[in-house]
Amino acid sequence: MKAIVLAGGSGTRLRPITHTQAKQLVPVANKPVLFYGLEAIAQAGVREVGIIVGDTQAEIEAAVGDGSAFGIDVTYLRQEAPLGLAHAVLIARDFLGDDDFVMYLGDNFIVGGIDDIVATFTAQRPDAQIMLTKVPDPRQFGVAELDTDGRVVRLEEKPKEPKSDLALVGVYLFTKAVHEAVARLEPSWRGELEITEAIQWLLDAGLRVDSTVISGYWKDTGNVSDMLEVNRLVLESIESRGHVDESSEIIGRVVVEDGAMITGSRIVGPAIIGAGSVIRDSYIGPFTSIADDCHVIGSEIEYSIVLREASIVGVGRIEASLIGRGVEVTPAAHAPRAHRLVLGDHSKVQISS
Structure with a gap:
């Protein structure tokens, strides 16, 4: 099994921090978010890792190097523009070959790692395995709809009217079957090749897509409040x-x-x-x-x-x-405090000094 880790996004929700720094390298408990994902991949026994990089490639390479510090062998794969998660799979085609693989979003944080889901996928060999978690506002995520038996029947990216509150967590596992699905995609209304549509293609083709609903902690560290919350969680340990x-x-x-x-x-x-x-x-x-x-x-x-x-x-x-x-x-310079008033006759004013 191989892995691809997406580390090419621009991090607009973390600006101005990400004007000068890759969002995946913003630290949590003084360690870049990306490092937690690489450690989880290595812990799961995956050694060949392709890191999808964009404009911050030099910074990512300087931080990660050849991957030996994490016990992995890293290959850098250039994505010229952020054209979607499925586009990352498309440009990683030669690196992945016909091997099974994990796709891990480099700014995601999952407590407990991915050992269990990798072991389950390896043992049961569905065509795709996704992780789901309940979220308060599913409109911000890819959303899965399950039938009464808990099987995935439909996926939709950032729906205006979600069919469920189950969002896709940023870890996916695939066999080589996904490459045909990705090759058949057209850009969505967002101008991207959506991984949700690729998984939907697998479902429509009668292929097996399994899901696991996780109750543990997961965060997409794409904004300041989520970064601070993950920092809190890591510091607890x-x-x-x-x-x-x-x-x-x-x-x-x-x-x-x-x-x-x-x-x-x-x-x-x-x-x-x-x-x-x-x-x-x-x-x-x-x-x-x-x-x-x-x-x-x-x-x-x-x-x-x-x-x-x-x-x-x-x-x-x-x-x-x-x-x-x-x-x-530093402190701001102290300016004299004063009140400028225009008061009508017989006014009553209370001023807190």
Whole structure:
């Protein structure tokens, strides 16, 4: 079995962060989201991995290399434009050959990995295996409709009137049968080759498509709120390590990486402080990831992700924030407070000073 990992999207929902960084490399608990997927693929026993890349190819290659750090062998496959998930399968045709394969969306996060679904697929050999999960607003996803016996009967991409609340999770498994389906597709109304339509073609052709409804945690980390939620979830599982000076206080599980300096501060976990970072006279609250070589001085921050080399100095409470690389956050200059009034006769005004 092989795998293809999609890492070519532009990440418009994470802008402005993704103006200068691949969305798959935005860190969760100080590790890029993409790395969690590659580790899950390796854990499932898959070794040959094709990474679909676009305009951020150089950055992805610099981060992942040849894949040896993950126990995999990586081939980079260029997608000139984001023309759909099925288009990624189309350009990976030569790499995949006639092998079964996993398709994994590089900005997705699945707790527990994919060992079980890969083992089930290998044992039962359907033509396609999809993962589903219930979502509050299925209009944002590919949606599956099941019959009374739980078999997939229809799939639709981002429907205006969903037939169910079961969304496709960003992991798919296929035999070589999907290549014929992909070759027959026409671009959708979105101008893309939709993987949902390819799977629907398999169904219409009488081929077997199995589904698994997962109750575990899954997130498409395409926006800031989802990134912060995944960061929270990963930090829940960390184990404390590292040291702070005697003037600082640690409460709960906190990781302090080698070379980080923490003085006169209070850190309430779960939280992680990256190597080379300086935390002084500050409060770091729960579910916060501070990357390498950051400075947090005389400030408070909680439930946030701070990327490397960022600086937060003299700032009051910061919450639920994603702060990019090399950002400088400082207090605004104090302007005199004044009220300008035009009041009619016999008015009564209360001003809070």
